[in-house]
């Protein structure tokens with residue numbers, strides 16, 4: 535294909551993409567982030583399919599969505615129980631569940647991946663989806679810390695690939711980071727900005743650098759808080775109190791680390807340390823390693839830096 539034909543074809547694809555609003559979203563991964571994204575997309579008038587490996591996982595995903603939707607509906611409609619119920623029902627009716635990712639993506643406008651933070655697993659998934667998804671379908675990863683370009687490389691659609699990074703709890707946190715890679719087309723970027731706004735979120739744009747914006751600041755902050763405890767400078771409880779009352783944070787760094795998951799925090803910092811061993815901000819922590827080795831992973835396991843009762 536000549537260079538001119540390539541440019542023309544890319545131009546055509548670009549204009550076609552610009553016209554197509556995202557209507558159907560496939561969320562791969564029915565965990566905490568995946569269900570949050572699915573719920574918000576359904577609440578805002580999108581058709582959504584959540585894909586995961588088993589019916590059992592999907593049943594749990596559905597339960598989480600129902601619970602969270604009823605919180606949102608209660609907030610929206612207060613005592614008007616009928617309106618709240620109808621709102622939840624309508625959002626739920628826009629969500630379907632599937633264990634067959636390949637079949638689902640044959641008719642979808644956007645795939646958002648929110649699975650395990652393992653580069654190889656993500657690459658394998660996207661490589662398979664790339665073969666069956668329509669030409670115009672955009673692929674996005676909700677990874678917290680892996681480079682988007684390393685995931686995108688597994689596909690032939692790097693112009694239609696992005697990071698779309700949501701924050702926990704997704705129904706509450708207003709931000710979406712739209713992560714650009716060098717091959718990404720303007721049309722893809724614009725579609726994702728529009729899509730994020732259609733979810734009622736505020737998108738920010740950032741480059742494909744470790745942690746994008748939020749995690750690049752938040753993770754070293756949590757790590758430094760852990761180091762304060764390791765050095766015996768202050769207790770976790772007092773540091774949390776200090777940051778909530780002295781800096782207006784809704785959670786202290788230890789509450790936040792427990793909420794995000796200590797395994798997730800360790801995975802992020804270890805990955806960055808491996809890639810950038812000279813950066814002192816990315817130094818691992820023996821205390822964090824010890825908690826993870828003990829299975830104290832945070833709220834999801836009933837204990838992290840704090841006990842939360844049995845899960």
Ligand code: 3HC
Nearest residue numbers: 602605606609678700701702703705706707749784785794
């Ligand atoms: N679904 C729906 N609604 C929810 C919800 C959920 N899962 N979780 C909380 N809410 C709603 C509640 O219903 C409540 O609504 P109301 O104001 O009408 O009562 C409101 O949110 C506040 O919740 P709570 O009263 O239960 O508790 P808090 O006031 O303590 O707020 C919080 C909880 C919103 C989690 C708040 O503590 C907070 O903002 N914490 C910081 C969270 C944060 O920093 N997240 C980012 C983590 S980093 C990340 O996600 C990136 C990843 O890559 C690691």
